[in-house]
Amino acid sequence: MLFSSPSVRHLQALAKIIRVLVAILVVASTIDSKITFADEVDFNRVIRPILSNNCFFCHGPDRETREADLRLDIREDAIEAFAFVPGDPNESELVYRIFSEDSDEVMPPPKSNHSLSDKEKELLQRWIAEGAEYENHWAYTPIESPPFESIDEIVTRRLEKKGLKLSPEASKATLLRRLSFDLNGLPPKPEAVQTFVNETDPDAYEKAVDDLLTSKHYGEKMAIHWLDAVRKNDGLLSTPACQNCRGSESRTWDAPCVHRDSYETSARIVPSIGSGR
Numbered sequence: 273m274l275f276s277s278p279s280v281r282h283l284q285a286l287a288k289i290i291r292v293l294v295a296i297l298v299v300a301s302t303i304d305s306k307i308t309f310a311d312e313v314d315f316n317r318v319i320r321p322i323l324s325n326n327c328f329f330c331h332g333p334d335r336e337t338r339e340a341d342l343r344l345d346i347r348e349d350a351i352e353a354f355a356f357v358p359g360d361p362n363e364s365e366l367v368y369r370i371f372s373e374d375s376d377e378v379m380p381p382p383k384s385n386h387s388l389s390d391k392e393k394e395l396l397q398r399w400i401a402e403g404a405e406y407e408n409h410w411a412y413t414p415i416e417s418p419p420f421e422s423i424d425e426i427v428t429r430r431l432e433k434k435g436l437k438l439s440p441e442a443s444k445a446t447l448l449r450r451l452s453f454d455l456n457g458l459p460p461k462p463e464a465v466q467t468f469v470n471e472t473d474p475d476a477y478e479k480a481v482d483d484l485l486t487s488k489h490y491g492e493k494m495a496i497h498w499l500d501a502v503r504k505n506d507g508l509l510s511t512p513a514c515q516n517c518r519g520s521e522s523r524t525w526d527a528p529c530v531h532r533d534s535y536e537t538s539a540r541i542v543p544s545i546g547s548g549r
C-alpha cells in the first residue's frame with residue numbers, strides 16, 4: 273500500500289521530528305522572553321533617555337514648548353492626562369501613539385525629526401506593562417550600598433543573567449601589565465614583572481597597586497583627562513576677548529598637581545582654570 277511505503281513512513285517520521293522541534297523552539301522562545309521580562313526595565317538607565325530625547329521637548333517641564341497640555345516627566349500628571357495606565361499597555365494612549373502608523377497620530381510627530389526604534393517602542397511598552405514606575409534623577413538619589421559585597425559579585429550577577437561566567441584569573445604577569453596600564457598608562461618594567469611573579473606574599477597585588485599609585489606616572493596618567501579639557505580650552509581661550517587666558521600654562525603643572533592629589537593648586541597657579549572656562 274502506498275501509505276506504508278518506506279519513503280512515506282520516513283516523511284511521516286520526519287514531519288513528527290519537525291513538529292517536536294518546532295514545539296521545543298516555541299517553548300524555548302517563551303522561556304527566553306520570560307527571562308528577559310523578569311529583568312525589569314530600569315527607568316533611569318533605559319526609559320528616561322528615550323523620553324527625554326524624544327518626548328520631553330513637547331511633553332516636559334518647559335511650558336513654552338509644551339503640547340497637548342501633557343507632561344510625561346511627572347508620573348501623576350501623565351496618569352491624570354490618561355497618557356498611560358500603569359500595568360496595562362493595551363489601554364495606554366502612549367503605547368497606541370508610539371505604534372500608530374497614522375502620521376497624524378504617531379508620537380513623536382514625524383515633523384519633529386525624531387522617531388523611535390522598534391526596540392525603544394518595545395521597551396516603553398514593557399515599562400508600562402511593568403507598572404510604569406518613575407525614579408528620581410540618579411544625581412538626586414542617595415547612594416545606597418548594594419546588597420552584596422564585591423565588584424566581582426556585581427559583575428557575576430550580571431553575567432549570570434546573560435548565561436555567562438567570569439573568565440579564569442589571568443596570569444600574574446598579565447595582571448601586573450593590566451594594572452600598570454590602568455594606573456600609570458605604561459607597561460611594567462621586566463624586573464617588576466619578575467619580582468611580582470616570584471612574590472609569595474598574599475598581599476602582593478595590593479602592594480603593586482600602592483607602588484603604582486606612588487609613581488609619578490600615576491599623576492601623568494590621571495592628568496590626561498584634565499589635559500584633554502585644557503587642550504579644548506586652548507582653542508576657546510585664544511580668542512581676542514581672552515588674550516590673557518593661557519590654558520597651556522597649566523600643562524606644566526597638571527601632572528605634578530594631580531600626583532599630589534590637588535587640582536586646586538593647579539587652579540591657583542593658573543587662575544583661568546579655576547573659573548571653570
Ligand code: HEC
Nearest residue numbers: 326327330339340342355365366369376377379380381384
Ligand atoms: C514636536 C512636539 C512633540 C513631540 C516631540 C512629542 N509629541 Fe506627543 N503630542 C504633540 C502634540 C501637538 C499632541 C496633540 C495632538 C495630537 O493629539 O496628536 C501630542 C499628543 C500626545 C499624546 C496624546 C495626548 C492626549 O491628550 O490625547 C500622547 C500620549 C503623546 N503625545 C505622547 C508622546 C510621546 C510618548 C512622545 C515621545 C515618544 C511624544 N508625544 C513626542 C507633540 C509632540
